[in-house]
Amino acid sequence: MAPLLNSLRAFFSGGGDHDAAHVTCIRSQTAVTGTLDANGDSVLVEGLQRGDIINAGAVFVNETGRVFGNISADEVIVAGHVEGEIRAANRVEVHATGLVQGEVSAASCLWLEGGRVIGMVRVGQPGDLTTSHGDHRRPLSPAAEATRRVARTG
Numbered sequence: 453m454a455p456l457l458n459s460l461r462a463f464f465s466g467g468g469d470h471d472a473a474h475v476t477c478i479r480s481q482t483a484v485t486g487t488l489d490a491n492g493d494s495v496l497v498e499g500l501q502r503g504d505i506i507n508a509g510a511v512f513v514n515e516t517g518r519v520f521g522n523i524s525a526d527e528v529i530v531a532g533h534v535e536g537e538i539r540a541a542n543r544v545e546v547h548a549t550g551l552v553q554g555e556v557s558a559a560s561c562l563w564l565e566g567g568r569v570i571g572m573v574r575v576g577q578p579g580d581l582t583t584s585h586g587d588h589r590r591p592l593s594p595a596a597e598a599t600r601r602v603a604r605t606g
Contacts (some may be wrong), residue, residue: 474509480516490525497532504536515549528558530567 453600472515474493478484482499490508497505497517508525517532527543530550540558548566557574 478517487521495525513550522554 475496476488476490476493477496478499478501480498483502484500485502485505485508488495488501488507490511492507492509493509494510495505495512497511497513497519499517499531501517501519501521504521504523505519506522506524508530510527511523511525512529513519513532513534515531519532519534520536522537522539523534524539526541527545528538528540529545529547530538530552531547532549533551533553537555538552538557540556542558543560543562544556544558546552546561546564546567546569548564550564550567552569552571554568555574556569556571557576559576561573561575563569584600
């Protein structure tokens with residue numbers, strides 16, 4: 453539990469762009485359907501999000517949180533369930549209670565013991581990945597797209 457608490461402290465510490473004043477919260481008894489454009493702010497998911505989360509500074513899906521859609525952000529922390537593609541310009545963390553079902557692309561990744569990813573994982577340089585504040589549907593670099601095509605056909 454200490455790594456999760458440390459991540460939460462860092463998430464809301466006020467350092468960088470992820471302070472508590474700029475966080476959209478989907479509370480535990482809330483269900484949202486549709487695309488959430490965070491416009492650079494951070495997103496805390498404690499409830500249910502059915503649809504994409506785009507243009508986020510950071511996304512934290514806590515233990516009770518569930519996302520059925522794609523996530524495009526600078527960084528993503530998963531302690532709950534994500535079913536969809538995650539593209540992070542910087543970092544993805546999957547904690548012990550986390551489950552990701554889908555493709556993960558990030559500059560760096562951290563999986564804690566017990567965290568699960570069912571799908572392809574691609575780790576590369578930040579310049580190789582789509583940034584969260586650009587077109588979230590834009591393809592990865594040509595080399596990354598070639599890797600994707602080979603992986604899907606092989």
